[in-house]
Amino acid sequence: xxxxxxxxxxxxxxxxxxxxxxxxxxxxxxxxxxxxxxxxxxxxxxxxxxxxxxxxxxxxxxxxxxxxxxxxxxxxxxxxxxxxxxxxxxxxxxxxxxxxxxxxxxxxxxxxxxxxxxxxxxxxxxxxxxxxxxxxxxxxxxxxxxxxxxxxxxxxxxxxxxxxxxxxxxxxxxxxxxxxxxxxxxxxxxxxxxxxxxxxxxxxxxxxxxxxxxxxxxxxxxxxxxxxxxxxxxxxxxxxxxxxxxxxxxxxxxxxxxxxxxx
Numbered sequence: 444x445x446x447x448x449x450x451x452x453x454x455x456x457x458x459x460x461x462x463x464x465x466x467x468x469x470x471x472x473x474x475x476x477x478x479x480x481x482x483x484x485x486x487x488x489x490x491x492x493x494x495x496x497x498x499x500x501x502x503x504x505x506x507x508x509x510x511x512x513x514x515x516x517x518x519x520x521x522x523x524x525x526x527x528x529x530x531x532x533x534x535x536x537x538x539x540x541x542x543x544x545x546x547x548x549x550x551x552x553x554x555x556x557x558x559x560x561x562x563x564x565x566x567x568x569x570x571x572x573x574x575x576x577x578x579x580x581x582x583x584x585x586x587x588x589x590x591x592x593x594x595x596x597x598x599x600x601x602x603x604x605x606x607x608x609x610x611x612x613x614x615x616x617x618x619x620x621x622x623x624x625x626x627x628x629x630x631x632x633x634x635x636x637x638x639x640x641x642x643x644x645x646x647x648x649x650x651x652x653x654x655x656x657x658x659x660x661x662x663x664x665x666x667x668x669x670x671x672x673x674x675x676x677x678x679x680x681x682x683x684x685x686x687x688x689x690x691x692x693x694x695x696x697x698x699x700x701x702x703x704x705x706x
Contacts, residue, residue: 457570460655461524464645468621470504470527481564482510484685488700489560489593491516498558498587500549500580501567505531505542512540520544521552550579554587561588564597569660572636574670577660581674591706594676596699600683601661602692604639608632623648637661664690667699676701 485491485507493515499508502520504527512518512535522528525546535542545552549567561584571577584594614626627644638658645653668679679701683694690697 455570456656456658457523460657461527463526464653465655466504466527466530468616468624468626468645470506471618471620478506478510480685481507482514484687485511485560485562485595486514488680488682488687489562489595491560495559496554496556498554498561498584500552500561500563500584501565502531502544503527503565503567505534505544507562507564508542508544509534509538509540512542513538516541518542519554519556519558521547521549523548549583550576551583553583557589557592558587559589559592561592561594562597564595566597566599566659568596568598569662570658572638572658572660574660578670578674581670581676585674585676585703588703589706590703592703594671594701594703596667596671596701598662598667598697598699599659600690600692600694600697601663603694604661605632606692632661634661664697664699667697671699671701675704677704678702 489497491497491514494517496517496519497511499518499520502508502522505520508518508520508531518541520531520542521544528544528546531544535544563580563584568580569577588594610631611627611629614628616624625646627646628641630639630641632639637660639661640656640658643655643657645655664681671679679699681690682688682698682700683690684696685698688694
């Protein structure tokens with residue numbers, strides 16, 4: 444039995460976390476109804492129309508970029524994992540969709556042309572303990588938007604996570620492609636640092652064992668709002684789901700929609 448640990452202590456955890464093992468497990472769910480709900484929500488709150496341009500910050504393999512492009516939106520996607528960018532490029536190219544995808548760091552990447560809207564989805568924010576590093580991602584979105592451009596940030600609802608906190612649980616994926624895989628999730632909280640840290644242990648049918656670490660800041664909604672305001676965003680709204688439910692302590696998500704002044 445092999446035993447690998449993917450994230451050296453000296454490197455940011457995401458450099459080892461977001462690889463093909465994670466993609467097969469965490470990015471392979473393309474349930475059509477769920478994706479359609481997310482896309483419908485974004486088209487509505489971001490006021491997307493045919494021919495407008497959207498930045499998908501931390502786009503992964505294009506789980507939202509591709510269906511948004513199907514709606515006629517010109518998508519500029521970026522991600523720090525080069526293999527994910529390549530998958531997204533290939534998927535868009537096969538369907539001749541209006542997408543361009545870039546490999547880069549979201550703390551530095553500014554879209555090559557001013558965008559009408561932007562998203563950061565599926566908890567792709569808050570990976571640094573240092574708030575200043577996290578805010579850089581919001582600043583790059585602000586710089587990428589046209590005056591009046593809208594931004595939607597999808598984050599975990601920390602209040603619900605704490606209310607239903609589980610130190611560990613076991614996941615057995617139901618998909619045929621992952622048959623036999625067992626994933627053990629073990630989580631702890633560091634309240635002094637404001638971090639939630641997890642170990643994910645992938646146990647494969649062939650005996651392979653892969654352990655991955657991740658860490659996310661435990662931001663409350665008002666803290667996200669304050670950071671967006673610090674970057675210059677206005678007209679900030681909170682939603683608890685893509686069904687536009689009001690935000691409360693047991694909401695499934697914390698979705699923050701805002702706008703760049705002007706336009």
